[in-house]
Amino acid sequence: MSIKIGLLGFGTVASGIPFLLHENSSKILDASRDQLEIAKVLVKDEEEKERLLAAGNNFNFVTNIDDILQDESIAIVVELMGRIEPARTFITKALEAGKHVVSANKDLIATHGKDLIALAQDKGLAFYYEAAVAGGIPILRTLANSLTSDKVTRILGVLNGTSNFMMTKMVDEGWTYEAALAEAQALGYAESDPTNDVEGIDAAYKAVILSQFGFGMAIDFEQVSHQGISSITPDDVAVAQQLGYVIKLVGSVEETASGIFAEVSPTFLPKSHPLASVNDVMNAVFVESIGIGESMYYGPGAGQKPTATSVVADIIRIARRIKDGNVGKPFNEFSRETKIADPADVTSNYYFAINTSDEKGKMLRLAEIFNSEDISFEQVLQQKANGTTARVVIITHELSKTQLANVTEKLTAVSDFELLNTFKVLGE
Amino acid sequence: MSIKIGLLGFGTVASGIPFLLHENSSKILDASRDQLEIAKVLVKDEEEKERLLAAGNNFNFVTNIDDILQDESIAIVVELMGRIEPARTFITKALEAGKHVVSANKDLIATHGKDLIALAQDKGLAFYYEAAVAGGIPILRTLANSLTSDKVTRILGVLNGTSNFMMTKMVDEGWTYEAALAEAQALGYAESDPTNDVEGIDAAYKAVILSQFGFGMAIDFEQVSHQGISSITPDDVAVAQQLGYVIKLVGSVEETASGIFAEVSPTFLPKSHPLASVNDVMNAVFVESIGIGESMYYGPGAGQKPTATSVVADIIRIARRIKDGNVGKPFNEFSRETKIADPADVTSNYYFAINTSDEKGKMLRLAEIFNSEDISFEQVLQQKANGTTARVVIITHELSKTQLANVTEKLTAVSDFELLNTFKVLGE
Numbered sequence: 001m002s003i004k005i006g007l008l009g010f011g012t013v014a015s016g017i018p019f020l021l022h023e024n025s026s027k028i029l030d031a032s033r034d035q036l037e038i039a040k041v042l043v044k045d046e047e048e049k050e051r052l053l054a055a056g057n058n059f060n061f062v063t064n065i066d067d068i069l070q071d072e073s074i075a076i077v078v079e080l081m082g083r084i085e086p087a088r089t090f091i092t093k094a095l096e097a098g099k100h101v102v103s104a105n106k107d108l109i110a111t112h113g114k115d116l117i118a119l120a121q122d123k124g125l126a127f128y129y130e131a132a133v134a135g136g137i138p139i140l141r142t143l144a145n146s147l148t149s150d151k152v153t154r155i156l157g158v159l160n161g162t163s164n165f166m167m168t169k170m171v172d173e174g175w176t177y178e179a180a181l182a183e184a185q186a187l188g189y190a191e192s193d194p195t196n197d198v199e200g201i202d203a204a205y206k207a208v209i210l211s212q213f214g215f216g217m218a219i220d221f222e223q224v225s226h227q228g229i230s231s232i233t234p235d236d237v238a239v240a241q242q243l244g245y246v247i248k249l250v251g252s253v254e255e256t257a258s259g260i261f262a263e264v265s266p267t268f269l270p271k272s273h274p275l276a277s278v279n280d281v282m283n284a285v286f287v288e289s290i291g292i293g294e295s296m297y298y299g300p301g302a303g304q305k306p307t308a309t310s311v312v313a314d315i316i317r318i319a320r321r322i323k324d325g326n327v328g329k330p331f332n333e334f335s336r337e338t339k340i341a342d343p344a345d346v347t348s349n350y351y352f353a354i355n356t357s358d359e360k361g362k363m364l365r366l367a368e369i370f371n372s373e374d375i376s377f378e379q380v381l382q383q384k385a386n387g388t389t390a391r392v393v394i395i396t397h398e399l400s401k402t403q404l405a406n407v408t409e410k411l412t413a414v415s416d417f418e419l420l421n422t423f424k425v426l427g428e
Numbered sequence: 429m430s431i432k433i434g435l436l437g438f439g440t441v442a443s444g445i446p447f448l449l450h451e452n453s454s455k456i457l458d459a460s461r462d463q464l465e466i467a468k469v470l471v472k473d474e475e476e477k478e479r480l481l482a483a484g485n486n487f488n489f490v491t492n493i494d495d496i497l498q499d500e501s502i503a504i505v506v507e508l509m510g511r512i513e514p515a516r517t518f519i520t521k522a523l524e525a526g527k528h529v530v531s532a533n534k535d536l537i538a539t540h541g542k543d544l545i546a547l548a549q550d551k552g553l554a555f556y557y558e559a560a561v562a563g564g565i566p567i568l569r570t571l572a573n574s575l576t577s578d579k580v581t582r583i584l585g586v587l588n589g590t591s592n593f594m595m596t597k598m599v600d601e602g603w604t605y606e607a608a609l610a611e612a613q614a615l616g617y618a619e620s621d622p623t624n625d626v627e628g629i630d631a632a633y634k635a636v637i638l639s640q641f642g643f644g645m646a647i648d649f650e651q652v653s654h655q656g657i658s659s660i661t662p663d664d665v666a667v668a669q670q671l672g673y674v675i676k677l678v679g680s681v682e683e684t685a686s687g688i689f690a691e692v693s694p695t696f697l698p699k700s701h702p703l704a705s706v707n708d709v710m711n712a713v714f715v716e717s718i719g720i721g722e723s724m725y726y727g728p729g730a731g732q733k734p735t736a737t738s739v740v741a742d743i744i745r746i747a748r749r750i751k752d753g754n755v756g757k758p759f760n761e762f763s764r765e766t767k768i769a770d771p772a773d774v775t776s777n778y779y780f781a782i783n784t785s786d787e788k789g790k791m792l793r794l795a796e797i798f799n800s801e802d803i804s805f806e807q808v809l810q811q812k813a814n815g816t817t818a819r820v821v822i823i824t825h826e827l828s829k830t831q832l833a834n835v836t837e838k839l840t841a842v843s844d845f846e847l848l849n850t851f852k853v854l855g856e
Contacts (some may be wrong), residue, residue: 020719024579029761031576057483128573136498136720138574145573146558146566148459149740153450206819216455264614274726277705291737292564298702299723312577326752332454 002035003319006068006099007041008090010052010061010082011133013104016308017078018059029311032319036312037194040068042090065090076318079103088112095127099326102314104131106308110205110221117330124328126321128314133206134159134283136306137299138237138313141285143213144332150291152214154254156426159206159264161281161301162189162197163249165227168279170229170237171246177230189281199228203251207262211253214261214287216334217400223340226264235353236353236421239393240268243379246276247423254346259339261346261401268351268395268425299391343401349378350404351426352394352409355418358385365416366392373407375399395425430463431747434496434527436470436518438480438489438508441559444736445506446487456740457694462548464740468496470518477645493518496655504746506739507531514554516540522625523547523555527753530742532559532735534743535546538633538649541640545758552756553709554749556742561634562587562711564734565727566741569638571641571715572760578719580642582682587634589729590617590625591657591677592748594835596707598657598665611839617709619634628692631679635690639681642715642764651768654692664781667695667821671807674704687767689774689829694822696779696853770831773815777853778807778832780822782839783846786813801835803827823853 007014021036027033041059042321045050049061067076077094079101081087087108092115094101101120103109109116109132120127130140134157144238158164165187166180175183181198186188196202204224212218229249240247250267253260269276274296278284278290281302284329288294300306321327356362363382377397399407404422411419435442449456449464457463469487471477478491493514496502505522507529509515514534520543522529529548531537537544537560541737548555558568562585571580586592593615594608603611609626612618624630632652639647644816668675673696681690697704702724706712711729716722728734749755784790790808798805807823827835832850 016719023538023718024577027579028577030763031761137723138570141574142566142570145745146569146738146741148744149448149452149456150737151455237603272707277702279700289737290451290733291444291733291740292734295565295725295727297723298727300721303721305718306720309578309717310574312719313574317573322551324752324754326754333459335458 003038003076003322004037004039004074005315006040006042006071006074006077007038008065008077008079008087010041010043010057011080012033012304012313014041014080016304017312019305023156023246028316032316033323036319039074040071042068042399065093069093074099075322076100076102076315078315079105080311081105084108084408091279092119095123095125097124098123100318102124102311102318103129104360105129105313106132106202106205106209110208113209114218121272121328121330126131126318126327126329126331128331129201130314131307131310133209134285134299135301135303136309137283137285137297137301139211139285139297140331141313142297144334147287147289148334150289152287152289152405154288155210155214156253156275157203157206157210157285158248158253158275158278158283159203159251159285159301160200160249161283162194163203164199164278164283165189165281166217167229167248170234171241172279173233174237176234177232185191187333198230200226200249203249203264204254207251207253207264210285211262212252213233213262214253215255215336216336217260217337219260219262219340224262224264226423227266232266233421235391236423237419239321239353240380243381243395243407244271245269245425246271248275248278250275256345256346257343258342261341266423268423268424276388289400314426321328328384343405345396346401349398349427350396351421351423351425352396353420354392354394355389355420356392358388358390362390362416365390369410370396372410373403375407431460431504431750432465432467432502433743434468434470434499434502434505435466436493436496436505436507436515438469438471438485439508440732441735441739442469442508444732447733448736448740450853453767456744460744461751461768462747464743464747466539468499470496470607479805493521497521503750504528504530504743506743507508507533508739509533510535510780512536512539519544520547523551523553525528526551528554528610528746529783530739530746531557532739533557534630534633534637535845538636540806541637542646544841549758554746554755554759556745556759558742559735559738561731562713562727563731564737564740565711565725567713567725568637568641568759570725571743574760575715575717575720576762576843578717579633580715582680583638583642583713584629584703585634585638585713586676586706586711587631587729588625588628588677588701589711590622592706592711593617594626595676596731598660598662599669600707602665604662605660608764609682617813626658628654628677631677631692631748635679635681635692638679638713639688639690641760642681643683644764645688645766647688647690647766647768650744652690652692655686655694657694659849661849663819664851667781667809671809671823672699673697673853674699676703676706678703684769684773686770686773689769694851696851698854701854751809771833774829777826778824778856779849779851779853780824782820782822783817783848784820784844785820786816790818790844791820797838797842798822798824798835800838801831803831803835
């Protein structure tokens, strides 16, 4: 007897699944203890079905979700449609119909995961989604299984391949944001509306899921602040390099005394930091913990085969657990009361780029403003003035989000200074 | 009821276990579903026992293994003594007495693992050893659980922290091998007899275990060729840098058409390769596979807390499986017939450093020798002659182990050339 699978969607990732099942059949069979069989594939309409059949795809394509939901021989539903609807409704119905579910849908899991996880648990069903964070990198299962013995204190991740590709062009080759975006779009890495990738929204979805696995806390997507890469200028990139840093879009989740804090923001990484050499479309998750100390998990964050590999690993795990009679366990069992950090407890070094008129006393005035918020400087760089304006770059010592908000308010309130950019700086 | 543990040995790693059990108690309790309790600790003799008690270690120390073996309340034995004997005997006895076993002992597992694994399986007991490879990096469980869906084609690893610390000094700061060794010994990274670390023996043990998890093949330690770092000179390091490479001691296991091949050798890594920036005592395992493509797992390869974290993760896994009633499963279930590669199928680029007398026609003669073995050059560098001898550096295109053996034999047979060093070169 084989384990029958119903696929929802037959896009790029989905079509990587038959590749793996074929190319790696004996290992997968040994691990699953049973043949995995794609019994039905849901597609949008008759037109898509005809197109796929004509292209030589030899599957039982269906256009009505009920054909899968009502098929009692199908044990596992694999959702690879993306976006919120109809994925949410279909997964809900699949769970209600007693089917285990695998998904790679980070948007959905980050925004409606709680309900789906609760429903799966209630029904004694598996709901796995390794592919939802960092595609091919097996980070969720590693956090859930191997880091059970450890206490994670901070997770830093290069979690979005598109923006990392763009940042690599901007850092290594000095491209502007606009040129990098155009190239990413030309290569198919960025969509015509690139907002989710470049504004840190996609990475914020992943930060929500990492918070659950790394810290046992279910924060809401709205609680993850996100700042994108569109405001980064070649000047910022150049000064970062000069000071020994590389700028990347980093998702971070950390636990402070009062709770956890998650955000996505452009971050100055010291060149020697392992995340600093994660380039192009690659992703990496850097974990700081009391036991291991520092560990990093690196790989492709997207793509057909990497994502399909994570999906099939989830399917195998479900197949094994069905055999073992313990299939109902949640993907992530680590759960604590969710506490959000007090902004006063969230600290980092920061980079400030400020324009000021090139007049006597401006530097003193600037120092006074920072001093009034008890912020001290680690490095200051006044760049050559053009006669009328001077550009001042400051790397601060540690300051809190409260101090950051206060000093930002003061800087923008006075007409002497134009605050160009503020980015987090990771200490050595 | 708690799950009782018997510790064999109370050295550096063992004493990290109570740290984790205390500092991370609620998460570990949730994951284990039961309190983990160190019931007894085996130490060498009364003297060690008195010393440990006097130092404030509040454990039930025993000096006779039978006190643990015959204690029916002890479910899990954790062996952290290292070396072959008496660890091998004690683990065997523990399994025979019906106890699950966790070990961090790579020497033992690489050389006598087969028998111990078979005995555990025969008895329906768990025998886990995540900490045996790359200390804190959860690479074995990741290969066993997450990469089940994938087919691994090559594993490259920086697997020995001591030699990597030394290579970092030699590469980044131009130190000699001797100076780097002295520093490693002064810092306690290298033992007074550093053979296992610097000659690649320790990394070869790990390659044996990685072969099992990555390729399902149980190769013998004797089948892993190993070359150490003691022959690397500052000249080699300098020319590597000049040509865009970093030299590291790399363990590699790859599958060819005829079977697998494992070796440990100094390797020229392109500077852009993720392994090239793994520095100091850190370890990393770089996995090439048909699904994910390229992934890397980075972290501390040794040390008290990282290693203890892996050990406790194993203990938690056993505790959970005891509860679930499926504790007898092998750590690694991937197993195929072991086939060792034909040397003609094992290919790589190579670096040759050769001294020759500074006479006319020598370069032609050298080119003839390589050409006679059908080996072509990718880069050739003739370094300034000192009047009597010239140093020639060659980076070849791909050649097989058979070609390597043949050309090496020819070069050493003729008196015109002195073959200084031959190292593998990883292609871009």
